[in-house]
Amino acid sequence: MAITSVANKTKKNKTMAGEEIGIFVSVLVISLIVILVNPKFLTPLNLQNLSENISYVMIIGIGMTGVMISGGLDLSIGSVMAFASCISALMMSSAGIPPFFAVIIGLAASSLFGLINGLLIVQVGIPSFIVTLGSMQIARGIVQAITKGRPIYPLPESFSFLGTGLIAGIPCSVIIMIVLALIFNFLYKNTPYGRGIYAIGGNFEAARLAGLSVRKISMSVYIITSLLAGLSGIIMTSKMSSAQVSLGTGWEFKVITAVIIGGTSMMGGLGTILGTLLGAILMGVIQNGMILLRISIYWQNIVIGLIIIFAVTLDVVRRKKMGVA
Numbered sequence: 585m586a587i588t589s590v591a592n593k594t595k596k597n598k599t600m601a602g603e604e605i606g607i608f609v610s611v612l613v614i615s616l617i618v619i620l621v622n623p624k625f626l627t628p629l630n631l632q633n634l635s636e637n638i639s640y641v642m643i644i645g646i647g648m649t650g651v652m653i654s655g656g657l658d659l660s661i662g663s664v665m666a667f668a669s670c671i672s673a674l675m676m677s678s679a680g681i682p683p684f685f686a687v688i689i690g691l692a693a694s695s696l697f698g699l700i701n702g703l704l705i706v707q708v709g710i711p712s713f714i715v716t717l718g719s720m721q722i723a724r725g726i727v728q729a730i731t732k733g734r735p736i737y738p739l740p741e742s743f744s745f746l747g748t749g750l751i752a753g754i755p756c757s758v759i760i761m762i763v764l765a766l767i768f769n770f771l772y773k774n775t776p777y778g779r780g781i782y783a784i785g786g787n788f789e790a791a792r793l794a795g796l797s798v799r800k801i802s803m804s805v806y807i808i809t810s811l812l813a814g815l816s817g818i819i820m821t822s823k824m825s826s827a828q829v830s831l832g833t834g835w836e837f838k839v840i841t842a843v844i845i846g847g848t849s850m851m852g853g854l855g856t857i858l859g860t861l862l863g864a865i866l867m868g869v870i871q872n873g874m875i876l877l878r879i880s881i882y883w884q885n886i887v888i889g890l891i892i893i894f895a896v897t898l899d900v901v902r903r904k905k906m907g908v909a
Contacts (some may be wrong), residue, residue: 624795647809663723665832668814673827694814702803747822784850
């Protein structure tokens with residue numbers, strides 16, 4: 585059995601590595617096509633905007649990767665983005681709280697949603713789809729009730745650095761994304777915590793019988809995802825210099841699609857941070873390319889819908905190829 589297990593693991597690693605190379609090649613090909621049609625793709629301003637947009641998705645995708653590897657799903661991330669954004673903005677604009685502490689409060693508030701999601705999913709046993717679907721509506725409703733549908737501004741000028749500042753010519757959001765990706769890549773690959781996430785997604789009951797703290801680990805991935813969704817929302821708020829009620833609308837599908845394209849399975853047990861990064865880059869390049877090519881927003885929505893279907897189909901084919909049920 586040990587030999588079979590090692591063989592299966594090696595097969596999965598080779599398959600995922602091959603897919604990551606395939607995604608990278610797809611990014612290069614699509615980028616080349618867009619460049620040939622519209623050279624503005626390579627302008628510094630466009631590349632900066634593209635990298636920032638990718639970072640917003642990837643920051644949340646890091647947490648979503650853990651949730652999906654563990655066999656769960658979080659549909660509340662878009663609304664949690666708006667919730668954390670509005671809480672932080674209100675702390676600054678109405679209460680006069682310094683930006684640093686306002687951001688901390690916003691992140692704590694978003695983490696609370698992750699804690700509640702985790703408790704209901706793990707302790708009560710409600711399916712993650714149902715719990716986070718409900719949380720999505722609740723968080724969005726709270727935002728609408730607090731703001732009455734109006735944006736929150738003005739915000740302190742010092743707060744804008746988080747979203748618009750550059751460090752060595754690199755946007756702050758991109759640096760944050762890189763640091764988080766490195767940290768979580770190490771956690772998922774080289775620590776008992778990360779191996780526990782994979783074990784839970786592979787076989788929950790076997791992980792529990794093996795003595796893993798399955799409840800604590802399962803709850804933690806939802807808390808982390810909500811925290812990172814809040815962080816992404818706050819960074820975008822800093823970029824726009826105001827908190828928008830509509831922030832994060834539809835982002836649950838954008839993030840989940842990027843994660844699946846990157847090789848993470850909706851059934852759990854498979855996935856990598858590198859794959860998610862490549863998936864986020866591919867999604868970002870496609871969307872940016874459609875804008876530069878002046879493709880109608882209606883057609884853009886159709887393309888995104890087709891990508892979502894393709895991503896799920898790819899997941900099914902991938903698992904069959906690996907011999908995973």
